[in-house]
Amino acid sequence: MTTMNVDSRGTACPGPITDLIRAYKKAQNGDMIVLVANDPGVVPDSKAWCERTKNVFVGSKNIEDYFEITIQVTGKRA
Amino acid sequence: MKKIAVIGSGAGGLITSSKLAKDLSKEIKNGEVSIMLFDKKREQEFQPGYLEVAFRGTDPAKIRRPMKKLVSEGVKIVHDNCEKVDLPNRYLKTEGSSEKIDFDYIIISTGSSPDYDQVPGLRDANMDFHTDAYNSSLIYQQVLKIKSGRIVVGIGGLPYKCPPSPNESAFMLDEHFRKAGIRDKVEITYITPFTRIYSADSINEVIAPMYKDRSIESVTAFNTDSVDASKKEITSLEGETMKYDYLFLTPPHKPAEFLKNTELSDEDGWVKVDKRNLHITDYDNGFAIGDTTNIPISKAGVEAHLEGIVVANNIIAEIKGTEKRYKFTGRTQCSMETGFHKATFVVGTYDTPVQKITPSTFNYMEKKVMEKIYWGSLHGHYEWLFKYHFKKDYFEN
Numbered sequence: 001m002t003t004m005n006v007d008s009r010g011t012a013c014p015g016p017i018t019d020l021i022r023a024y025k026k027a028q029n030g031d032m033i034v035l036v037a038n039d040p041g042v043v044p045d046s047k048a049w050c051e052r053t054k055n056v057f058v059g060s061k062n063i064e065d066y067f068e069i070t071i072q073v074t075g076k077r078a
Numbered sequence: 079m080k081k082i083a084v085i086g087s088g089a090g091g092l093i094t095s096s097k098l099a100k101d102l103s104k105e106i107k108n109g110e111v112s113i114m115l116f117d118k119k120r121e122q123e124f125q126p127g128y129l130e131v132a133f134r135g136t137d138p139a140k141i142r143r144p145m146k147k148l149v150s151e152g153v154k155i156v157h158d159n160c161e162k163v164d165l166p167n168r169y170l171k172t173e174g175s176s177e178k179i180d181f182d183y184i185i186i187s188t189g190s191s192p193d194y195d196q197v198p199g200l201r202d203a204n205m206d207f208h209t210d211a212y213n214s215s216l217i218y219q220q221v222l223k224i225k226s227g228r229i230v231v232g233i234g235g236l237p238y239k240c241p242p243s244p245n246e247s248a249f250m251l252d253e254h255f256r257k258a259g260i261r262d263k264v265e266i267t268y269i270t271p272f273t274r275i276y277s278a279d280s281i282n283e284v285i286a287p288m289y290k291d292r293s294i295e296s297v298t299a300f301n302t303d304s305v306d307a308s309k310k311e312i313t314s315l316e317g318e319t320m321k322y323d324y325l326f327l328t329p330p331h332k333p334a335e336f337l338k339n340t341e342l343s344d345e346d347g348w349v350k351v352d353k354r355n356l357h358i359t360d361y362d363n364g365f366a367i368g369d370t371t372n373i374p375i376s377k378a379g380v381e382a383h384l385e386g387i388v389v390a391n392n393i394i395a396e397i398k399g400t401e402k403r404y405k406f407t408g409r410t411q412c413s414m415e416t417g418f419h420k421a422t423f424v425v426g427t428y429d430t431p432v433q434k435i436t437p438s439t440f441n442y443m444e445k446k447v448m449e450k451i452y453w454g455s456l457h458g459h460y461e462w463l464f465k466y467h468f469k470k471d472y473f474e475n
């Protein structure tokens with residue numbers, strides 16, 4: 001299991017979900033992705049993305065002016 | 079003599095070299111400055127025009143221009159590709175040559191191109207309008223033959239250039255089959271790895287109802303993993319499959335090969351730059367602009383242009399010994415054609431989120447004007463217009 005840290009702070013259009021999806025492509029089931037971003041939309045967007053792709057939204061924290069989102073990769077086909 | 083090397087003669091490299099040559103013309107004449115532009119290509123193409131070629135049958139010759147007409151006076155073009163850049167020692171090498179070419183300043187603007195290796199099977203199955211005008215023209219011949227069936231169109235991987243282009247292709251296909259009177263026989267499905275039809279919510283609000291009205295089905299959060307051309311089937315990273323008869327996916331893109339595994343670039347080869355002053359991280363004399371950077375905004379010509387102006391202005395200021403310095407504002411402006419002579423724009427900056435702009439014929443006309451002035455704009459003929467249009471987003475000073 002690896003933890004992938006993705007720093008998307010200051011990301012404008014097309015947004016931090018792009019960075020999340022790019023990291024996800026390289027990840028394996030069991031890996032954790034920790035995404036930090038200051039776009040407030042990132043929390044509902046990553047939650048919705050996890051639901052749709054069957055990955056686990058572990059949680060989100062609001063730290064100073066940014067959000068830290070933790071996702072466990074579980075949705076990839078074996 | 080100050081030597082300036084510009085690598086890549088696309089949208090970013092041409093405006094940068096033109097602006098430098100214009101503002102440093104006296105210094106070039108006096109032998110104090112030289113500008114060298116490196117690119118193997120002998121002609122350039124207006125890439126947004128690939129959509130018109132692929133889906134409306136525009137003659138590819140109309141969107142091509144020979145390099146000699148595009149390079150400004152004072153710029154020396156070298157028809158070789160760059161193979162190595164040594165920033166600490168300030169030299170570069172061209173492909174297959176051992177000669178070290180010195181520079182004082184370097185601007186890397188080598189763009190991005192489709193990376194089919196990321197999606198097994200996609201190359202064979204796909205109708206590709208992101209590579210060149212010739213490949214795009216082959217698509218139109220195929221489109222004319224389609225009389226019924228299921229079209230799958232959309233995003234095949236990230237990142238790619240021009241975020242709205244997959245949506246535009248769906249709208250243009252819809253228009254084509256409506257005009258041909260066979261829209262009811264052709265199913266169009268749009269796939270995207272994002273959770274919305276367009277990644278930015280404001281634009282999604284505009285186009286999602288249009289997809290519904292036009293009967294373009296959408297499948298979101300679909301992460302294309304591979305394509306089986308013989309079964310005509312796409313498989314997602316999650317193991318879902320989708321059948322198609324005709325496939326029009328925008329492939330993921332990659333930077334130029336020589337940038338990979340260098341200290342200039344991130345793990346995928348995108349050049350690491352400061353997003354405002356565009357310095358290659360930690361180097362005062364090295365810059366990167368356009369698609370090849372790792373800046374977290376869309377890969378589009380407008381950005382390449384505005385970044386080129388910022389970099390050229392800062393080099394000019396340094397050479398002339400003036401105090402003023404400029405910064406890139408992160409301004410994006412990608413047009414999204416929605417069919418039937420209407421368009422919207424994806425507009426934002428680092429500090430302002432993407433705006434909601436309703437599609438209109440006026441926007442479409444603005445897009446058409448941009449097409450008309452594109453080649454002249456690479457010579458720097460329309461900076462007065464862009465300055466007026468972009469206002470405080472043109473640059474920060």
Ligand SMILES: Cc1cc2nc3c(=O)[nH]c(=O)nc-3n(C[C@H](O)[C@H](O)[C@H](O)COP(=O)(O)OP(=O)(O)OC[C@H]3O[C@@H](n4cnc5c(N)ncnc54)[C@H](O)[C@@H]3O)c2cc1C
Nearest residue numbers: 086088089090125126159160188189240368369378379380
């Ligand atoms: C279908 C489509 C629609 C688009 N629509 C829009 C739009 O509506 N609005 C918009 O703003 N943008 C749009 N774009 C995107 C736009 O064309 C690009 O973002 C823009 O061209 C980027 O400029 P650039 O200078 O970074 O790269 P490019 O213009 O691609 O130029 C890169 C140059 O570098 C050269 N090169 C590569 N490797 C080397 C090397 N090793 N040595 C020397 N030279 C090298 C290449 O030959 C090329 O000439 C669209 C693109 C496509 C494909």
